[in-house]
Amino acid sequence: MDKKKLVAGIEEMLKEKGSRKFTQSVEIIFNFRGIDFSKPENRLNLDVALPNGKGDKEPKVVVIADGEVGTASKKAGADSVLSVDQFLEYKKDQPKLKILVQESVFLTQPNLLGQIAKNFGQFLAVRGKMPKPIVGNPANAINAAKRSIRLTSKGKYMPVAQALVGSEAMESSKLVENVEAVYDAIKNKTGASSIKSAYVKLTMGKAVQVM
Numbered sequence: 729m730d731k732k733k734l735v736a737g738i739e740e741m742l743k744e745k746g747s748r749k750f751t752q753s754v755e756i757i758f759n760f761r762g763i764d765f766s767k768p769e770n771r772l773n774l775d776v777a778l779p780n781g782k783g784d785k786e787p788k789v790v791v792i793a794d795g796e797v798g799t800a801s802k803k804a805g806a807d808s809v810l811s812v813d814q815f816l817e818y819k820k821d822q823p824k825l826k827i828l829v830q831e832s833v834f835l836t837q838p839n840l841l842g843q844i845a846k847n848f849g850q851f852l853a854v855r856g857k858m859p860k861p862i863v864g865n866p867a868n869a870i871n872a873a874k875r876s877i878r879l880t881s882k883g884k885y886m887p888v889a890q891a892l893v894g895s896e897a898m899e900s901s902k903l904v905e906n907v908e909a910v911y912d913a914i915k916n917k918t919g920a921s922s923i924k925s926a927y928v929k930l931t932m933g934k935a936v937q938v939m
Contacts, residue, residue, distance in 0.1 A: 737937065737938035754895060791806040808832075834859035925937060
């Protein structure tokens with residue numbers, strides 16, 4: 729990826745942001761060639777930690793834990809800490825569950841993952857929201873969860889992937905670094921030659937080619 733072209737493209741995109749009643753997201757769109765996404769082993773399903781976070785687009789972090797892990801997670805700044813029994817109560821209120829899942833990313837202590845998968849696996853998996861197990865310090869896991877995005881290929885056959893890389897309020901240099909992190913993650917999975925082109929765009933803006 730040519731950094732000069734990326735910088736110019738992001739600056740061009742930001743010039744067109746105008747004045748909105750909300751802060752627009754910045755997204756990166758990749759088009760691919762020579763990859764058969766109908767094969768499961770070729771599909772993209774990557775978690776990428778953005779070096780500069782998501783601006784004001786950070787999700788709520790919900791930790792499903794008890795005991796020491798739950799206590800440590802509260803101290804580390806988790807937005808919500810639920811026992812597994814409290815989380816199971818959401819099965820009784822689907823609208824409330826949908827709102828929670830839409831707004832949040834989930835972490836859990838490893839020994840609870842099986843119970844969560846049994847009760848919520850299908851619902852969470854199709855939305856890319858299965859909890860990640862906390863390994864080591866909960867503070868590190870919570871910080872990474874706030875900065876990370878999930879990048880998946882579109883369906884089985886469309887050679888396209890799209891991801892959030894920040895907001896219009898962020899400095900262009902920080903957006904550049906976030907895009908480069910996503911590009912590197914994809915390149916490591918597919919190889920650079922498989923990436924045909926890339927575009928950046930604001931929520932309400934036009935796509936600007938950067939590769």
